[in-house]
Amino acid sequence: MDDVQDERAARERAILESGFAAEIARQLQAAADAAVQGAQAAGAGGRRRLWLVVACLAAVIVIVVAVVVAPWRSSTSGGGRVAATSPSPSPVSSSASQGGVFVVPPRIERVTTIETMGLDAGGRLWVSGRLGEQEQGFAAYLSDETWRRLSAPEDIANPAVVAAISPSDVWAAVRRGVAHWDGSSWSAMAVPWLDGDVAWLHAMAASASDDVWGVGHRAGRIYRDPDGTRTVGWLAATMHWNGSRWSTVSVPTEPGRSSALEDVASHGGESWAVGWYERKVGVVKQRGGAPSLDVLRDGPVALRWDGGRWVEMEPPNAGEGGTRLLAALVIGPGDVWVLGSTARSDDPRRAEPGRAYLAHWDGKRWQQLATPRASRLGSFAGLGGVADDDLWLAGSGRGGEGYPETAHWDGRHWTLYGPATFTAGSATSSRPAGEVGANDPTIVAASSTDVWFDAGFSVFWDSSSSVGQGQVRVSASDPMLFHWDGRSWDRVKLGF
Amino acid sequence: MGTEHERDEDLLVASGDRPHSFVALYYRTMPGLLRYFARRTLDPQTAADLTAETLAEAFAGRGRFRDRGDGSATAWLYTIARRQFTGYLRKLRVEDAGRRRLGMERVELGPDDVERVEALIDFEQVGRAVSAAFDSLRADQREALRLRVIEGRSYEELAAELGCSIQVARARVSRGLRQLAADLDG
Numbered sequence: 172m173d174d175v176q177d178e179r180a181a182r183e184r185a186i187l188e189s190g191f192a193a194e195i196a197r198q199l200q201a202a203a204d205a206a207v208q209g210a211q212a213a214g215a216g217g218r219r220r221l222w223l224v225v226a227c228l229a230a231v232i233v234i235v236v237a238v239v240v241a242p243w244r245s246s247t248s249g250g251g252r253v254a255a256t257s258p259s260p261s262p263v264s265s266s267a268s269q270g271g272v273f274v275v276p277p278r279i280e281r282v283t284t285i286e287t288m289g290l291d292a293g294g295r296l297w298v299s300g301r302l303g304e305q306e307q308g309f310a311a312y313l314s315d316e317t318w319r320r321l322s323a324p325e326d327i328a329n330p331a332v333v334a335a336i337s338p339s340d341v342w343a344a345v346r347r348g349v350a351h352w353d354g355s356s357w358s359a360m361a362v363p364w365l366d367g368d369v370a371w372l373h374a375m376a377a378s379a380s381d382d383v384w385g386v387g388h389r390a391g392r393i394y395r396d397p398d399g400t401r402t403v404g405w406l407a408a409t410m411h412w413n414g415s416r417w418s419t420v421s422v423p424t425e426p427g428r429s430s431a432l433e434d435v436a437s438h439g440g441e442s443w444a445v446g447w448y449e450r451k452v453g454v455v456k457q458r459g460g461a462p463s464l465d466v467l468r469d470g471p472v473a474l475r476w477d478g479g480r481w482v483e484m485e486p487p488n489a490g491e492g493g494t495r496l497l498a499a500l501v502i503g504p505g506d507v508w509v510l511g512s513t514a515r516s517d518d519p520r521r522a523e524p525g526r527a528y529l530a531h532w533d534g535k536r537w538q539q540l541a542t543p544r545a546s547r548l549g550s551f552a553g554l555g556g557v558a559d560d561d562l563w564l565a566g567s568g569r570g571g572e573g574y575p576e577t578a579h580w581d582g583r584h585w586t587l588y589g590p591a592t593f594t595a596g597s598a599t600s601s602r603p604a605g606e607v608g609a610n611d612p613t614i615v616a617a618s619s620t621d622v623w624f625d626a627g628f629s630v631f632w633d634s635s636s637s638v639g640q641g642q643v644r645v646s647a648s649d650p651m652l653f654h655w656d657g658r659s660w661d662r663v664k665l666g667f
Numbered sequence: 668m669g670t671e672h673e674r675d676e677d678l679l680v681a682s683g684d685r686p687h688s689f690v691a692l693y694y695r696t697m698p699g700l701l702r703y704f705a706r707r708t709l710d711p712q713t714a715a716d717l718t719a720e721t722l723a724e725a726f727a728g729r730g731r732f733r734d735r736g737d738g739s740a741t742a743w744l745y746t747i748a749r750r751q752f753t754g755y756l757r758k759l760r761v762e763d764a765g766r767r768r769l770g771m772e773r774v775e776l777g778p779d780d781v782e783r784v785e786a787l788i789d790f791e792q793v794g795r796a797v798s799a800a801f802d803s804l805r806a807d808q809r810e811a812l813r814l815r816v817i818e819g820r821s822y823e824e825l826a827a828e829l830g831c832s833i834q835v836a837r838a839r840v841s842r843g844l845r846q847l848a849a850d851l852d853g
Contacts, residue, residue, distance in 0.1 A: 183698035185783045191774045192697060195719050199693055202726060202769040203686035371760075512764070550768065574731065648746070 283665060285625045285650040288613045291335040292379065296615070296623055298665070299323070299333035299343070300650070310352075311667065312338060318666040324350040324357040334375035334383060342383055342412075344372045349385065349417070363419040364389050364408045378437040381414030384476075386444045388431035407432045407446055407472065409481065422474065423483050424448070430472060438501040442476040445496035445509050468493035471528070473509050486530050486537050494528050497611075498554040500562075505534025508562065510554040527551035527564060543578050543585040551578065555614035555622065565614035567626040567651075575626035575651060577614065577660070592660055593626060593653060620657030627651050675740035676732075683730045692740075693722060700748055702787045707752055709793075711784035712776050716761040719774060721748045723765035800847050808843030815840045 186192055285300040291312070299310040308323030310333050319338070324345050332344035339354030348361045349372070362385070365372060373387040386409045407422045407430040422444075424430050430448035437443075447469040471494045474481040486509060488494055496511035511528040527542040527550060545551055545566045553565030560582025567575050575593035579586045616622045628648045652663045675692060682688035700721055704714035725747050732743050755761055763773065776784065801809060807829070814820045814828060815836075825836040 182783070182786045182789075183702075186698045186701060186787060187694060189780045189783050191715060191776050191780045194774045195697070195715075195722070195771075196690060196693055198719075198766075198769075198771040198774075199722065199726060200687070200690050202723070202771060203690060205770065206686040574728070 283650055284628050284648060285652060285665075287333060287611065288615050288623055288625050289334065290615055290617055291337055292377070293337055294617050295335075295338070296617065297333065297335045297341075298625070298652070302667075308343070310335070310341060310343065311665070314338070320667050321352060324359065332372050332375050332385075334377040336377045336380050336383075340377075340380055342375055342377060342385075344375070344385075349375075360417065362410055362417045364410060373432060374434045376435040376437040376442070378440075378442070381412070382437065383412035384435045384437055384442055384444070385410045385412075385417075386432035386435040386446070388446075406430060407444075407448075409435070409444060409474075420481065422481050432472070432474075433496065434498045436499040436501045436507075439503050441501045441504045441507070443499045443501055443507055443509075444474045444476075444481065445499045445511070446472045447493075447495035447511075448472050469495045471496045471509070471511055473499070473532075475507075475532075484532065484537075486532075487539060496528075497552050500554045500556060502556070502558060505532070506559065507532040508554060508556070510551065510564065512550060512552065527566075529554075529564070531559070540580070543587055545574070545576060545578075551576075553612040553614040553624070555616045556580075557616045557619060561616070561619050563614045563616060563622060563624075563655075565612045565624050565626070567612035575612075575624070575653070577624055577655075588660060593651070593662075620655075622655035623663075624653040624655070624660070625650070626653065674737065676734040676737070679729060679732050679740045679743075680734050682726075683732075686726070686729075689726050689729060696741075696744060697722065698787070700744070701784065703745070703748055704752065705784050705788045706793060708755070709788060709790075711781045711788075713755070713761060714784060715776055715780075716773060717748070717751050717755060719771065720762055720765050721751045723769050723771055724751070727765055727768065797847075804843055804846055808839045808846065811836055811839035812843040812847075816844075 283300070283302055285298045287300070288296065288298050291297055296313040297310060298312075299308065301307065302309045309320055310323055311318050311320040312335065313319075321341070323343060333341065334343075335341045339352070341352035343350050343352070343357075345359055348359055348365050350357045350359045365385075365387075371387045371389070372385050375383060375385045377383040386407070389406055389408045406424055409420045409422055409432065410417050411420050422430075422432070430446065432444045432446035434446070435442065435444045450468055450470045452468045470488055471486045473484045473486045473496060475484050476482075486496070494511050494513045496509050498510040500508040500510075502508070509530050509532070513528045527545070528539070529542050530537050530539045542551060542564065551564040551566040553567075554563070555565070556562035560580070562580040564578040564580075566577070574590045576590050577588045577592075579588070612624075612626055614622065614624045628650050650665060652665065653660045654663050675695060678688045678692045678695075682692065697718060701714055701718045704717040704721075705711060708714050708717070721744070725744055728747070732740070734740075751762065765771075766773070801812070804812065811825060811829060814825050815822070820828075822833045822836050822840075825840070826833045829836060829839075831839075
């Protein structure tokens with residue numbers, strides 16, 4: 172009766188029979204193996220749990236075969252392989268459509284997400300993000316315990332990139348440039364390296380009205396490998412506002428290697444930009460005469476502004492799987508912290524959550540500081556603090572993970588505030604359907620008793636809506652914003 | 668357990684302690700996610716990368732899922748997908764943090780794979796949907812979009828041609844695009 176649905180089902184079966192779908196499944200399987208092994212290693216009563224896991228594993232494999240594989244096999248076995256384009260009228264077993272195959276993406280009706288936070292020169296907290304069904308960008312600041320909101324420029328490209336000096340001096344990333352808020356209106360400005368389609372501004376930092384930095388990356392030259400493969404390299408890029416104009420400031424890069432800057436921090440005349448570059452560590456030969464592939468790993472990049480140019484500070488490389496720097500914190504001149512992530516190993520069988528990479532520059536040399544292990548598969552990616560003995564790390568998982576957690580360094584010990592701290596604080600009347608971690612969890616400290624943590628958002632799902640055809644709506648998403656007053660973490664509501 | 672009608676939500680909850688349940692969920696949800704991304708990016712390889720990253724993130728975050736009834740697994744999964752997609756629009760680069768952490772590698776599509784993903788996109792249908800959505804726009808927005816997006820004219824030229832201010836021309840284009848996006852979504 173429904174040819175369109177049959178055709179869709181046939182195309183989806185063809186996808187699941189393809190090589191790449193099987194490969195992704197194999198890799199997920201390996202990750203599941205690793206997770207089971209990790210659980211065994213962590214569990215005290217290992218042996219009993221092992222048997223439980225083995226039993227469940229067997230049961231699950233039976234389900235996979237029974238529920239997922241068998242119906243498709245049986246429905247395709249008659250006519251052989253289903254060609255992707257054939258309008259196959261073969262009957263579709265009901266369990267295939269039951270299994271969430273015909274799913275309409277959910278509509279999100281009320282959205283409030285925080286994309287980033289920061290302090291302005293007056294110590295006011297700023298947040299920026301998206302609001303409402305149209306996901307309009309906004310920027311807001313907290314003044315005398317009241318939120319005041321600016322509507323963002325209409326073509327805001329990225330509400331994660333907002334830097335404020337005061338409520339009448341704010342910068343935001345817009346399409347092909349930046350926009351400035353002077354207290355009453357936004358004005359857009361083209362910026363040299365952003366004035367193209369393939370350039371990204373990842374972060375801005377403003378220490379004064381005439382000292383604002385923007386960092387990111389742009390497409391480098393397109394070069395051809397010997398086998399003809401086109402490769403687009405990324406090149407780290409920075410720009411500076413001196414009070415009257417923006418100018419591109421060049422970055423030391425080696426030809427032929429990609430690089431990008433993820434964060435910039437500026438305080439007391441000291442400016443740092445951090446990110447990563449790609450380094451070639453080997454070559455893999457492929458079977459069947461296919462072109463060989465370069466094996467690339469990330470290396471950490473930390474640049475210090477010496478007043479006239481960016482100087483590479485070469486933080487220690489760690490971890491055979493490569494290191495990326497994600498955040499920088501300038502405490503003062505000659506006192507800088509950088510945070511990154513390290514992939515410990517390339518071997519999927521030994522996959523384990525990489526620990527956060529934290530290193531300190533004291534003006535003369537680098538020193539790495541061991542970080543606590545984040546819970547389960549979470550990781551720390553946010554860095555804040557006001558002194559070397561008052562540092563905070565923040566994690567939220569990334570993307571799909573909602574593992575809000577923070578760690579505090581008092582100069583001698585780490586104190587962990589795990590996910591339970593933050594879920595206990597979310598005493599909302601309606602229960603969220605899940606929590607989604609911030610892409611870039613941020614933590615900012617105005618003082619040791621005034622710290623803010625953006626952990627992502629909660630998703631509320633409207634159970635009253637029809638799910639007949641897999642039509643689902645997410646009715647709302649609420650930010651997970653927390654405040655530390657020196658004693659405890661408490662959830663904060665945005666007042667708009 | 669093990670009935671034919673085990674719900675997505677049950678699999679997702681079970682995968683917290685029994686990670687292999689997630690593989691079963693993968694087979695159920697992967698084609699839908701792939702279509703979601705393919706129709707938005709119109710690029711098979713990018714769609715495959717976004718799908719893999721979304722599933723890696725979902726796997727890593729499975730312990731945080733709460734079963735709130737039929738459909739909540741889909742809502743949760745597509746919230747992650749949407750997050751991935753907006754991140755991609757922002758940076759035009761697919762994140763790999765989730766996959767890196769799980770030790771998963773990027774999977775390159777072969778020529779056959781590309782064809783299958785394209786079949787999933789169904790360009791013909793997308794084209795029909797785009798032109799239907801375009802036709803259903805308000806006349807002033809349609810005209811502004813035609814000049815700006817299809818002919819690539821400047822806002823100054825639009826304002827002159829349409830006999831309105833630059834501000835109004837901008838508003839018509841952006842509202843038209845928003846309307847198009849809303850009509851095509853889902």
